[in-house]
Amino acid sequence: MIPFNNLIESISVQQEITSAIADVIKSGKYILGEQVTSFEEEFASYCGVSECVGVGNGLDAIKLLLLAYDIGPGDEVILPANTYIATVLAVIHAGCTPIFVEPEIDSFTIDPEAIMQHLTSRTKAILPVHLYGCLADMNAINDISKKNNLLVIEDAAQAHGASIKTRKAGALGNAAAFSFYPTKNLGGCGDGGAITTNDHDLAEKIRMYRNYGYREKNNSILLGHNSRLDELQAAILRIKLKYLDKNNTVRRNIAKHYCDTIQNDKIILPDFHSERHVYHLYVVRTACRCRFIEYLDSRGIETAIHYPIPPHLQPSLIKYQDLHLPITEKIHEEVVSLPCHPSLTSDQIEYIVEVVNDYA
Ligand SMILES: *Cc1c(COP(=O)(O)O)cnc(C)c1O
Numbered sequence: 072m073i074p075f076n077n078l079i080e081s082i083s084v085q086q087e088i089t090s091a092i093a094d095v096i097k098s099g100k101y102i103l104g105e106q107v108t109s110f111e112e113e114f115a116s117y118c119g120v121s122e123c124v125g126v127g128n129g130l131d132a133i134k135l136l137l138l139a140y141d142i143g144p145g146d147e148v149i150l151p152a153n154t155y156i157a158t159v160l161a162v163i164h165a166g167c168t169p170i171f172v173e174p175e176i177d178s179f180t181i182d183p184e185a186i187m188q189h190l191t192s193r194t195k196a197i198l199p200v201h202l203y204g205c206l207a208d209m210n211a212i213n214d215i216s217k218k219n220n221l222l223v224i225e226d227a228a229q230a231h232g233a234s235i236k237t238r239k240a241g242a243l244g245n246a247a248a249f250s251f252y253p254t255k256n257l258g259g260c261g262d263g264g265a266i267t268t269n270d271h272d273l274a275e276k277i278r279m280y281r282n283y284g285y286r287e288k289n290n291s292i293l294l295g296h297n298s299r300l301d302e303l304q305a306a307i308l309r310i311k312l313k314y315l316d317k318n319n320t321v322r323r324n325i326a327k328h329y330c331d332t333i334q335n336d337k338i339i340l341p342d343f344h345s346e347r348h349v350y351h352l353y354v355v356r357t358a359c360r361c362r363f364i365e366y367l368d369s370r371g372i373e374t375a376i377h378y379p380i381p382p383h384l385q386p387s388l389i390k391y392q393d394l395h396l397p398i399t400e401k402i403h404e405e406v407v408s409l410p411c412h413p414s415l416t417s418d419q420i421e422y423i424v425e426v427v428n429d430y431a
Contacts, residue, residue, distance in 0.1 A: 073423065075373040077414045078253055084314065088260070091306040098302075103282070106305035111265070113312060114249075117232075118241035120267045122274035125300025126281050129228040129250025132264040133161035133198070135298065136224055136246050139276040142167055146195040150226075151181035151207075152381060152399040154200040157250075158226050159382045162198065170194070171383055171391065173398045177342055179203055179354065183211035190215075196222040201230030201240055203377070204256065204322075204351035205344060209235065209243045216244075224248065227267075229351040231257040232319045241267040251300075251308055256322070256351050257315050259304040321413040322350040325420055329353060329409065332424045337363070337431075339405075352377055353411035360407055363430060370426045375408045 080088065095106060107125050115123035126132050142148065143166040150158055152171035162169040170189050175182045179202045186197060197216055199207035207225075216223045223244030227233075230240040231249065241247040251263035266277055276293070279286055284295030323345065330343040339356040354377060357363045364374050381403045383391040409423060 073372050073410055073415070073419050075375045075408070075410050076254060076412050078258070079414075084310065087310050088307050091310055092303060095302050095306050101302045102299055104302045106302040106309065107300050110300070110305040110309050110312075113309060114265060115267060117312060117315075118239050118247075118267045119237070120242045121269050122271060123265050123267045124274050124277045124281065125305060126264045126266065126277070127298035127300065128262045129226075129248060129252065129264040130157045130161045130164075131281075131296070131298040132228075132248035132250065132266045133158060133224070133226060134165050135277050135280045135296065136248055136266055136273075137162065137165035137167060137196070138280055139273055140196070140222060140224075140246075142195045142222070145193060147191060147193045148196045148198050149181075149186055149189055149194060150198040151200050151202065152383060152394070152396045153179065153402050154202060154226065154382065155228070155378060156382045156385060156388075157228070158198065158200055159388065161248075167195070168193070169391075171394055171396060171399075173396055174202075174402065175208075176398055176402065178205055178208070179341075179402065180205055180207035181212070183208050183215060186212070186215055190219055194219070194221060196224055198224050198226055199244075200226040200228075201233060203341075203354050204230050204233060204349040205341075206230060206233045206235060206240060206243070206347045213244065222246075228252075228255060228264075230349055231255065232315050233349045234346045242269070246270065246273060251304065256319060256349055257308065257311055259307050259311070261301075261304055263300050263304040263308065264298075265300065318413045319349045322411055323348065325411050325415060326350040326353050328420060329411070329424065333427050335428055335430055338427060350411050352408045354406050354408050356402070356405040357407060358405065360405060363407055366430055367426065372423055372426060373410065376406060377408050378403060378406075 111123040225244045225247035227240040227247045228250035233240045246268035249265045251259045284291040284293035
């Protein structure tokens with residue numbers, strides 16, 4: 072079976088990680104120590120921003136950003152309806168109202184034209200998601216935000232390293248949220264997240280919000296949370312960050328190969344993008360999804376669905392179930408993700424292409 076994903080690193084990277092973990096254990100410092108500080112500096116510099124703040128996970132990164140911006144009850148936040156549920160839950164947990172906007176079916180990212188139709192006097196922020204690793208149309212989104220005096224918060228949880236010209240995900244709006252969940256392009260061996268920004272005051276506020284609102288020890292000046300990146304994850308992420316660009320290039324080469332060589336009228340391929348896309352996922356569309364998945368399975372190829380149910384049709388979000396979101400619903404009925412990860416061999420990639428091309 073060709074696995075959909077493989078999170079086991081090469082022996083040499085495993086050894087680097089094991090030795091970094093041993094160093095943290097020997098240091099006796101496990102929370103908010105020098106590994107977190109160093110990772111924050113290195114990741115800020117990688118993204119091309121002045122500030123990075125490590126937090127507990129990607130959902131908290133979004134939630135703490137909204138809190139720090141004082142966006143809350145009564146305020147509307149515009150987001151793509153076809154995102155992963157964490158984006159929506161973060162907005163709701165911050166007390167804001169999520170406004171579900173349709174994506175463009177070709178890029179799967181939020182449609183700027185559709186954003187315009189949902190602006191109200193209560194709109195405070197746009198939260199574009201770089202879904203599957205593809206940057207949203209940030210030029211158009213930043214234009215809308217400037218004209219309407221809105222904040223732009225990137226959900227960059229799937230797009231570490233994606234760029235337009237020389238600017239990277241994490242540096243394309245007012246602030247950005249990242250997740251380091253193990254499957255992400257930059258993932259730890261557990262949960263983790265971060266925010267990036269060029270706004271020093273905002274970063275300082277998040278540093279307080281992640282740690283009980285402490286300005287200094289035992290002096291809580293904000294109703295803070297407990298959401299910190301830990302030293303072990305930071306030490307691991309510092310190693311993984313060194314290999315991020317190389318792994319993104321491998322993912323992009325696999326995607327390019329699929330785009331160039333898969334030819335089957337039953338399968339709609341994503342457009343190929345170079346720097347704009349880091350192929351966290353390679354997602355195709357097909358009308359009879361179950362049949363396609365079963366066919367690939369019977370030929371030894373594991374696939375996945377991102378995502379089978381859109382947020383507004385989840386039981387926890389039942390109050391949004393009557394929204395009219397035909398593009399989002401069509402996407403969720405048709406998408407299938409093919410294996411696209413750095414540990415695939417060329418033989419496996421060729422085999423996947425062959426099998427998909429033979430699908431009738
Ligand atoms: C993974 C993910 C998140 C949430 O990250 P966690 O670390 O799992 O909380 C948010 N948004 C998107 C688009 C994601 O893919």
